[in-house]
Amino acid sequence: MATLVKSFAIQGIDAYPVDIETKTMEGQPMISIISLAPSDKKKCGSHFDLAMAVGVLKQADLIDAKNILQYGLIGELSLDGRLRPSRGILPMIIAAKKHGYKSVIVPRENMVEARLVQGIQILGFETLLDVLRYLEGKKTYGSTVPEEENAIWQENLLDFADVKGQDELIDAVTLSAAGGHNMLMIGEPGCGKTMIAQRIPTILPQMTEEECLEVTKIYSISGLLPNGHALMKQRPFRAPHHNASLNALIGGGVNAMPGEVSLAHNGVLFLDELAEFSRRTLDALRQPVEDKKVSISRVNGTHTFPSNFMFVAAMNERTTKLIQA
Structure with a gap:
């Protein structure tokens, strides 16, 4: 038996x-x-x-x-x-x-x-x-x-108080965050685009218990939840490099792991130097941005990962002029 x-x-x-x-x-x-x-x-x-x-x-x-x-x-x-x-x-x-x-x-x-x-x-x-x-x-x-003291995953919180100037941009960011809108920032190198983007999650509403569990599940499956830590209560911020592969951004691989669009679920996905990303990669973002989820088909089945995030991108003004020319 x-x-x-x-x-x-x-x-x-x-x-x-x-x-x-x-x-x-x-x-x-x-x-x-x-x-x-x-x-x-x-x-x-x-x-x-x-x-x-x-x-x-x-x-x-x-x-x-x-x-x-x-x-x-x-x-x-x-x-x-x-x-x-x-x-x-x-x-x-x-x-x-x-x-x-x-x-x-x-x-x-x-x-x-x-x-x-x-x-x-x-x-x-x-x-x-x-x-x-x-x-x-x-x-x-x-x-x-x-010990339960470290049960909640705490990261160093950033604050918009660190940003000097850029009042118009901060107003635009506030409106986008309040309405859940995506946004594109265009400006000269060093003017604070990345600095401001990193602080957007701090002004978004606190996650509900259901959202916290959903984000924690994604990070747990991806092996990104530190041992001895548990619930993620802060909205994630993900900023993949423009050399990131399509699988790294969208998700996939042999065992169909979540990508950056899912790791940014309920948070912010920031693409700096947007023009440097390949067209194939940018085209692949259409489904996650529109459907708030991404489906990955493999031989062993189809996997669906959530990807409801605020999409923030940045470009240099000089790059914009070259594209227009």
Whole structure:
């Protein structure tokens, strides 16, 4: 009889449950791929390590773990048995709660992020041995939540008080921010276009709890959420270089990761030296700007990422004159 262990997989910015099935059979020594159901969806990630290890040990009768189906297991394993933090924890915990899970075991370093989701028990461990002892009932769980002081991701806040002059431009920026309009700034190099653009998120309305969770999910999946930090409450500001590839800007790659347009979701996307970006890249921005989302098609499926941002661009006045000429 096969052993069943529960885990999760990421698709887009959301997650879904995965059944991990293991079976040992007599015969020539060999290792076959463990069954990850549903099998019609391509899966990737090192966070399956913990669930696979528990499944193999249980199937081989090397542990006496009871009621393992009550737990969702997430975590990457190092060769010495330590649990390493995984990306995409937040959407996986949200999926666990949605599908009725009562408890989820995660690496200790992911606990602050995981506990953003209320109404589900989060158990954090540092090693595989600790997890096995707990599942066997040989060890009671003692909460080891990291300090909460750094639970909210805080960055150095910028302020428009640093800007001297440019009153007309600041008025235009204020109107654009108030109405959620996109804008293009044209001026001489060094006149403060970038400095002003960096401060636009500070005058936008505070994000709602739903917006905070949505942004945090995107950064969690992208691996850009620092360990020990959790909820992002400040609107993001992204300023990709004009040499950025199309996949880096729009999203994509082998595993279809979010691009800059999604990392700027609910915040500001700033393109400096707009004329230096390739026409192909600028054309690709049409769908995200108009539809507030971007769809990326790959062999293993189509992924949709949100991209509702304020689009701010800047050009040098000299470049504008050359284009007009």
